[in-house]
Amino acid sequence: MPADSAAPNWPVISIADANAALAGPGSPLELADAEINGVQMKIYANAPPTIRSILELANETWPQRDYLVYENERVTFRALMLAVQHLAAAMRDTYGIGKGDRVAVIMRNYPQWPVAFLAASSLGAIATPMNSWWTGEELEYGLSFAGVKLAVVDGQIYERVRDQMKNLPDLKHVIIARDKGEEHADPRVSSLESVIGDAHAWAGLDDIGLPDVELLPEDEATIMYTSGTTGKPKGALATHRAVISNMFNSFTCQSRMLLRRGEAIPEPDPNVQRATLLAIPFFHATGAFAILIPSLLRGDKIVSMYKWDAGEALPIIQNERITAVGGVPAIAWQLLEHPERDLYDLSSIEAISYGGAPSAPELVSTIKKRFPDAAPGNGWGMTETCATATLNIGEDYVNRPSSAGAPPGAVELKICDPDGNPMPEGEVGELWCKGPMNCKRYWNRPEATAETFRNGWVVTGDLARLDDEGFLYLVDRAKDMLIRGGENIYCIEVESALYDHPAIMDAAVVGIPHKVLGEEVGAVVQLKPGKTATQDELRAHLSGLLASFKVPVEIQFQDEPLPRNANGKILKPDLRARFTPRA
Template identity: 55%
Template sequence: MTTNWPAMSIAEAHALLTAPGMPLEMETVVIRGRPTRTWKNAPPTLRDVFIAGRAHDDKIFLVHEDERVSFEAFARATLRLAAQLQADGVVKGDRVAVVMRNLPEWPVAFFAATLCGAIVTPLNAWWTGAELEYGLSDSGTKVLLVDAERLARLTEHLPNCPSLERIYVTRTGDDFGPEGGNPLIQRLDSVIGAPDSWGGLPAGGLPDVAIEPEDDATIFYTSGTTGKPKGALGTHRNIVSNIMASASSAARSYLRRGETPPEPDPGAPQKGTLISVPFFHATGCHAILSPSLFAGAKLVMMRKWDVPRAMELIERERITGAGGVPTIAWQIIEHPDRAKYDLSSLESVSYGGAPSAPELVRQIKANWPKALPGNGWGMTETSATFTHHQAEDYENRPESCGPAVAVCDLRVTDPDGKVLPPNSVGEIWGFGPNVVKGYWNKPEASAATFVDGWVRTGDIGRIDDEGFLFIMDRAKDMLIRGGENIYCVEVEAALYEHPAVMDAAIVARPHHSLGEEPAAVVTLKTGATADAEELRAFVAARLAAFKVPVEVRFWDGPLPRNANGKILKTELKALFATAA
């Protein structure tokens, strides 16, 4: 680490990077009546992202098993499908749903609908048939693009989706026929063929549809850990704001260490990401898919997470970026066969959605000296990235998720909405060009969450004097034990310091007089041992007695998480629901 760290403050670095004439220049535009800082040189819409991506031509864009799709082949399949959607009557503002696991067809479906001016509605591929029915009916989806596995779940629910006019299904068997003779269903490969044939499709033209930055682009449903999911209505500007966010963070790291950010090198080896998060989540779509298409980076997909397979792909494809949630990084670092694979191509190991042990940052640096550890925070309502943390800043503040990206503003408020000074604990609010318009057809929920352009996140945290955000907990998950507030993240961080702990969550255990007490669910590292009393004593040596878990239970494998990487504490709370 450089001895003069930091060479300049966050504010100074942002001011230099976003000054007039710089690639990351900012400008202020009025969005829904409010002056908002935006990236001046970002592509205005997803249509422009698509056009930029096509310029990468014969470079490989998508890798799935043995399928390899170039940028031009992807573009041809996308334009062919867009023409078919227009022939089916899809017009600007119609909802087109994409319900698939990560496949090459997913980004084709997403961008084809986008080019038609449709509002793309990616639904969670892990949902049940009833949950998918809810998303289709709530959004009023007109056309559904789905894989065969999801269609099987949906078949009995289709009569309850009256807005559906056409269904295209992919990854079917050769003997597949429309379910029950349903005339709405057609094979997607009858339109675009198989991925290996996309390069031979005719070079079609762009649909003649005017698309503007503030036009509606997507409906992404919140994870729905409580209540019915709400559809966050995002604009083109919301989504493309991510493209400059990671570039800004990387450049800021150079300035903070007193170095000049390097100029882009067109001749440098192609960047590649091993994508272990789903496209149907804002992180996978907005923070990974769109920036990769724009920049000409390769995306390598896996059917399901498997550590040896992941290391094999990193070696074979010369992957430069990997991550997702902290558990993935831990599993690679601790796998007994890790030394058998050449993982030296890794330049960044980034994750979000869950707290991580400070030790993980050190382990990443020790195992991959040239790989920068990274962390960030965002939510569906902020179209993915809102804060970003990397390099020495992350090493120095491993408990933080970083400062807000340059075009965004953070504040912390009391329960009445009063803005609190630095280092005060309160609810986190965010403002910026990536904050969505509101919730689809839910005006009351929108009014409660979005206030004068600010999103009330429901997260509890503090912001230090330099602007670094520290997440303390979700507001609804904070424990109150006999009147004492317990921030779960603080107790989890203490557990993470134990050398045997890989994954940890603190949840509420009911108590007849105190209301609730902290209980822990822990996954141990492979080959490590620790018992409940040892872990309780370990926390007791670091935190006040009222914060020490009254019970510790052990979980086999990574803790359950939603698509955002956040631990499903409602599921873990059920372990303790019958406590006295």
């Protein structure tokens, strides 16, 4: 147990005992034994059964609260429900969508995104979000592979996919959101505004109720395409139970933080509304499953931006009284280091959380210094686990800043060797994860399904270790590990050492091909505003922390943030291409 605890007498309860207390009878987070698709596991006994039931509960509980804010558009929970009702009815009656049909949602983080997603989910269709950064050819692949029958897109996406529509016979209809009123020659194309009007009009729609359809927790709810930076993305198929269990994992970890402090878990205050600044896409598992749906259940407000910009975010945080920000570590750093940060009132922030990429241990101490009352958080999850599997928050994170947290009671983790055999505590191997939040399978990919989904476990491809209390420490992606002359080099170890230098804002380590050694270590870094560093200085810094063979032979600098895909993962193939192979 770390000695430098952040609070007197902390922790007052162990991880195991806190998990047990939260899982006990009568708890909102109570666990029960169940058999799901032939696999025994723990499930959340009191979780809402479906995404639709969460929408109905939110509409009943706080209809007049703002739920979605985008620039000058403000949408209440009631207005959202009315828009969803009308779009779901049109999907059924006009567009012929039924249970199990795939409905794609492809657009920026506009208010129309949640309406389309929730309309499909409430109808029993399989909502299939896609990356709004994809090219026309990539969109064609995603639409074709999932057999999408209806796509709800914005104008930019339509321009990209229009020429591909001739190759998509299964795509019967395309609805354009935020359409400019242009006539469309293709009879398959129509305007979302012709069905529900613009966001300002939704509150005035008639209450027609949601379509009558039976939905169960094990019904298929979403296909989320994986965000791999190489190869064709795979469609991870999730049930309603899986999507909802992910957020109950988060709730458990957040409540566990309070128990570890010796505090009671407070009852929700109906007069207090929290607000999240959405800095990641809705189409990412984190955006949809860890922010959109939990905010619906809790009555939180979501404020979205057309494109993330830390300078533009500062006045939004002040004016909308944002309580939670985050995404990937680079977003947190950009806020913390922005030169105009002190010009704005950011005192409303209660939580700064992130995941999806390695983070420097220095980040948590910087958050606590600049926002002493905010709870920093980091977690681990993946598309195949519907986002959150573990969450490290509060004092646990302060004391274990390089950990992604201990799992809640519903989640099992194990470290395995290449043959799938469990490894001893503390040793590095491949992370396997089991729980009710795991996806069911990959869509139409039986071989990949057999490789990744094994008797309820997800074989993650992450190299990791577990400590004596079950805290997870990610080491690297198995496929990204470098091998220099037979020596394994974990990129995350070198990146963490780079982050220890006070001038480093962002860093990525890649392999440089070498004729004799196979690979050598290369790095690309972004410096913090106003900071300077040289390659020799950084190499000297690393030499004091790492074995010599792990020190990069070449370090490149850039002023702009490192290239990332829409989900925040660094595009390492792009960075590798910058380096010249060495003899």
